[in-house]
Amino acid sequence: MKKSMIAGAILALGLAAPAVAAPVQWKAADGGNDHWYEVVWNVGQSIAWTSANAAATSSTLNGMSGYLATVTSAAEQLFLNAVNAAFTASSPFHGGTYTTAWLGATDRDSEGNWVWQNGESFTYSNWYAEGWGWPVEQPNGWIFQNYLAGWETGDKWGDRANNGGLQKYVVEYDAPPVSNVPVPASLPLAAAGFGIFGLIARRRRKAA
């Protein structure tokens, strides 16, 4: 526990650089969306979905905003399979064709109601669903597994706990950045407003 907290602190400070594959574009000329994708490996350390999500949303690429990747069609899944396989092949530490990586969906707010964090509609899914015995059908974690793990079995998805042991995540970048939901400009003002209200309330209490 202590060790992982220290590792987390080091990562937060950016002292340990994760391994990042060169971003790859899914070109419109190839039937894609012109978005860029980047596999990030947290070298030998598991990374929580929430940490991966925060890292992805603070990433930029040539002025484009990043987010944990969304997979919204079979074609996009196939493209990402190739990206993940290329990354896996480039690393001697990874076995198999693919390795599991976080994707940008969660059902933490409403069990079974999976949503992409960037607001795209969750109409396509690729859950592992042919389970007779082991591995079992996914998602299977009920309220204990609320985060989307890509390539859980082959290229199929599974649900995992926030600290589900994954070491990789995929960042997607829009070109141009359109699908990220921006932080409303009024939010800092609102926060400042609440601060003022808090002051007034304290003064009133003091006066009373």
Ligand SMILES: [Ca+2]
């Ligand atoms: Ca769940």
Ligand SMILES: [Ca+2]
């Ligand atoms: Ca699961």
